Amino acid sequence: MTPEYQGLPVHDWTQGAPETLAFLTQTSTSGSIIPGEPQDENLSPSSHSSQMMALMAVEWAKQYYSMIWATNQANPSLGLESLNKIDITEFDEQRSRIVSQLLQMLNVAGEIAWNKIEAVLGDHIQSHQILLKLIEKTEIIQDTCQLYRKTIEAYAQYEYPSRLSVLVGRDIISVRRKYSSINALFLAVLAMEFHYVGRILLDWIPLKSRSIFILYFKAVEDYLHAPLGEVYALAGTHQVDSEALIAVQQLLSQTTTIAHTVYKRVCHLHPGYRSMSGHLVHSMVYYSSIRDVELFQIYLCLSALEGNLRPIQDELFPICAILYPRLNVSWKLVQDMLKYLLWELYHVLLPENFRVFLPYVHALTEMFSDQVVY
Structure with a gap:
C-alpha cells in the first residue's frame, strides 16, 4: 500500500475509448441499462456489449462512491463528513474568494510539486534523462494544472463531486493517453505531480472549507489513477x-x-x-x-x-x-x-x-x- 499520492496509474486507451464513456452523459439509445427495466430482445451483439459495459460502470460507480464518502460512522477519526451531510453551498460566502486564490496559485503549486518529485525520485529521474526530454516538465505541470482548473471551476459552478467524471473525464483520458504511450516512469511522475498539487492547494484553503474540497480533489485523483476506462x-x-x-x-x-x-x-x-x-x-x-x-x-x-x-x-x-x-x-x-x-x-x-x-x-x-x- 502506497503513500497517498502513489496510485499506480495506467491507461492505454484504444481508438474509440472516449466513446466508451458515453454512459457518463447519456443512456443507451438502444435500450435501458438499469436493472429491472425492459430490454430490447432484438439488440445486436455490439449493443449488448455496450449495455453490459455501461451497467458495469454504473454499478461500480454507485458502490465505490457510497463506500468512499460514507465512512465517517465506521472511521470517525478520518475527519471527512458523511456523504449524506455534505452541503456544497455550506461555505458560500467564501466561494468566490477561495476559487480566485486557487486559480491564481495553480502554477506556483505546480512548480512546488515538481520540486518535491525531484526530491523523492532524484537519481531515478536523472537516469532517465533521455526519456524525460520527450516531455518537458512544464508540460506535465500545465496538464496537471489544467485538470485542477476545471475541477475548481466545477466547484465554483456548484457541481457535485459525482459529476466530475463527466465534466473532466475526457480531459483526463487525453492526458493519460499521452503519458501512457511513453513509459511507466511518466505515469508515476504524473500521479505524483497531481497528488502534490492537490495537497499544496488544500494547505492553502481555510480549514473549515477543506473538507468540501477534499471531495472534489480526491474524486478527480481517483479517476486519474484507476484504469477503468x-x-x-x-x-x-x-x-x-x-x-x-x-x-x-x-x-x-x-x-x-x-x-x-x-x-x-x-x-x-x-x-x-x-x-x-x-x-x-x-x-x-x-x-x-x-x-x-x-x-x-x-x-x-x-x-x-x-x-x-x-x-x-x-x-x-x-x-x-x-x-x-x-x-x-x-x-x-x-x-x-x-x-x-x-x-x-x-x-x-x-x-x-x-x-x-x-x-x-x-x-x-x-x-x-x-x-x-x-
Missing part, C-alpha cells in the same frame, strides 16, 4: 457470456468492499507501520491504501479481459518497482496485502469467477516475492 473498452469486445467478462463484472462490484477488508487486515498485522507519508491509519494514507488495493484488482480485471499479463508486466509492476522503495513502502507489506487479497477473492467470488483470476493473482504474488523484490 480500459476495462470498459475491453469489456465491450467480449461476448455477453464470456467467462472473463462475467468474472470481471462480479469483481468490479466488490472491489471497494474487498479493499477495505484487506486494508484492515494489513493494519492489524502491521500496527506500527509508517511510510514516508505517515501511518497506515492516517486519513489520506487510508484512502490511498484503499485505492491501491482496488487498483491491483482492476489490473487483475485488465489481465483477465486481455487474457495475458501485459497490464501487470508493462504497467503495474514497473511503477511499483520505481516508487515503492523511494517512498519507504516495504515489500513485506505488499506481499501481505496480496496474500489477504487472494483469500478475499476466494471467499467473495463465485468459484468459477475466482478460477478466472487465479492465474493472474499467482503471477502477481510471484512477481512481488522475495525472489524478485528485496
Whole structure:
C-alpha cells in the first residue's frame, strides 16, 4: 500500500475509448441499462456489449462512491463528513474568494510539486534523462494544472463531486493517453505531480472549507489513477457470456468492499507501520491504501479481459518497482496485502469467477516475492 499520492496509474486507451464513456452523459439509445427495466430482445451483439459495459460502470460507480464518502460512522477519526451531510453551498460566502486564490496559485503549486518529485525520485529521474526530454516538465505541470482548473471551476459552478467524471473525464483520458504511450516512469511522475498539487492547494484553503474540497480533489485523483476506462473498452469486445467478462463484472462490484477488508487486515498485522507519508491509519494514507488495493484488482480485471499479463508486466509492476522503495513502502507489506487479497477473492467470488483470476493473482504474488523484490 502506497503513500497517498502513489496510485499506480495506467491507461492505454484504444481508438474509440472516449466513446466508451458515453454512459457518463447519456443512456443507451438502444435500450435501458438499469436493472429491472425492459430490454430490447432484438439488440445486436455490439449493443449488448455496450449495455453490459455501461451497467458495469454504473454499478461500480454507485458502490465505490457510497463506500468512499460514507465512512465517517465506521472511521470517525478520518475527519471527512458523511456523504449524506455534505452541503456544497455550506461555505458560500467564501466561494468566490477561495476559487480566485486557487486559480491564481495553480502554477506556483505546480512548480512546488515538481520540486518535491525531484526530491523523492532524484537519481531515478536523472537516469532517465533521455526519456524525460520527450516531455518537458512544464508540460506535465500545465496538464496537471489544467485538470485542477476545471475541477475548481466545477466547484465554483456548484457541481457535485459525482459529476466530475463527466465534466473532466475526457480531459483526463487525453492526458493519460499521452503519458501512457511513453513509459511507466511518466505515469508515476504524473500521479505524483497531481497528488502534490492537490495537497499544496488544500494547505492553502481555510480549514473549515477543506473538507468540501477534499471531495472534489480526491474524486478527480481517483479517476486519474484507476484504469477503468480500459476495462470498459475491453469489456465491450467480449461476448455477453464470456467467462472473463462475467468474472470481471462480479469483481468490479466488490472491489471497494474487498479493499477495505484487506486494508484492515494489513493494519492489524502491521500496527506500527509508517511510510514516508505517515501511518497506515492516517486519513489520506487510508484512502490511498484503499485505492491501491482496488487498483491491483482492476489490473487483475485488465489481465483477465486481455487474457495475458501485459497490464501487470508493462504497467503495474514497473511503477511499483520505481516508487515503492523511494517512498519507504516495504515489500513485506505488499506481499501481505496480496496474500489477504487472494483469500478475499476466494471467499467473495463465485468459484468459477475466482478460477478466472487465479492465474493472474499467482503471477502477481510471484512477481512481488522475495525472489524478485528485496
